[in-house]
Structure formats: C-alpha cells, structure tokens
Amino acid sequence: MVYANYCYVWIMENVCYEGQVIWAQIDANRHLRHSAYADFCAQARSNMLEKIGLSLDKIAETNIGPVLFREELVYLREIHLNDWVQVTVVMTKYNTANSRFSFRHEIYRSDGTKCAVVTVDGAWMDLVKRKLTVLSPEWQAIVEQLPKSEDYQELSA
Template identity: 40%
Template structure:
C-alpha cells in the first residue's frame, strides 16, 4: 500500500480556549487512524481477541508545527518508520495535514504486542505480519 489517509472532523469540543485544536485531540486522531488501518485490513478488535493479543504503546510523542482551527480541512496519514522483522516491536508515524499540504503535526508512537492472557510481550502471529506488511513505509523506514 502506498498511502493510508483518513479525513478527520473538527468538533467544537476539540477546541481549547484559544479556539485552536486541543493538544490531546492530536493523540486521539493518531489512535483513530491506527485502528482504522488495522480494521480495514482485518485486524479488528474481535480478531485480536481471538488471537489473544493486543497492541500496547511505550511512547507517544507529538511535534506541533501549525495550528488547526475550526473549519480547516484536515487529514491524517499513517506510515511505519521502524519495525523488527517479526513485527513484535514497531514505530508508527502520523502526519496531520490541513488544506492538503500543510503539515500541522507529526505523531510518533513506539509499540509492541502483548498476550492478553499472559500479560507479557509476545511475537505476533502470522496474521499480524501480513497486516504490517501492508502498512505504508515511511521514506526513512528501517528494520530494527
């Protein structure tokens, strides 16, 4: 897949007292985009429960570049920037863009898979490998 992009809507409740997007909304949009990608490729919450795994985050960081205001047209793009070859650990980047080409923020998350019964990190099953192979790779993608 060359690109995975989702449009997002700005709600009144997403704004702070300065009438621009609250910082926590960016993180919510990142989670939304990641789950949209997994769901679109068959790795739904029900599928993960059946496999006995779930994603966890070790780090989530956002770099803010431009403000987002009510009425802006905003989309979020997802790509994997680093991964172990077994996809047991990974880093995903999200670019939040307004007006089609203005990068407003970049979110980077570092994560892994946890066995929901064992409550320990696990190597994911083959179905996860297949989904992550479909994820667009950043220009700076590197195997860990």
C-alpha cells in the first residue's frame, strides 16, 4: 500500500479497518483521542459483518441491531496525527442460546506497533420490541463464519 509518499507493508490477518489519523481525531495532547479508538473499532466491526454478508442495511431490514453492554480500552502506545492504523477484529465469545457476543480489536500503527486492545461485549436486539433477541438459524450460520480468537469460547447457556 502506498499512502502520501510513505510505503507501508502490513501482513496481518483479520484487518477490518485501516486509515489515516486525521486532525479531528486528535486531542489536546496531540495524540489520538479516546473516542476515536471506539470509532475505529465500530467501523471495523461494521466492515467485518458486511464482509460475511450481514451489511448494516441487511440487518436493519429485519429490525435487529447489535447493542454493546461493555467496552474496555487498554492503551499500549500513542498514536499521532497522520499515523496510519490497522484494526483487527476477532470474536472471543459467542453464546448460541442468547446471541451474546464478545470481540477483541487490536489497533496497530504502520510500523507494526500494537497501540491498543479494545474488547466489547454485546448482544442482538429486536429494534421494535426493544428487547434482546436470538438470531435466526440462517444468521447463526453466517455469524459462525466470523474470525475467532485463539482463546475463543462458544457457550450454549
């Protein structure tokens, strides 16, 4: 990949988002603001779902949507203006009985430095009833295609 006269060669699995850090994402200390990490991860999850056939438009047609209960961000290294980042996503837990899920995101700078780990826990919600719901068997099969972590746990209760 060539960006702005810089050549970056990244070889990572499960990259679901990559891009340049822009001015609007920088805080008063001149590094990536906390909420930008969450934005990168949300976009990575959206891209990942679209890649396996569950675009946000397709999901919306069924009046089901993902909802997060917890988001944990562990900062490891700084990210600055104009850095290029990649975000990997893997599923760490999935409960087939109630469609609850957990994902781990790792955010890397173009030099290969891991800068943050973001873990989220959530479930699927019926947007009409405003209650948690279980995915259809068809969608369960699609979700099974998501990349999984080495420590992945499948639950059924």
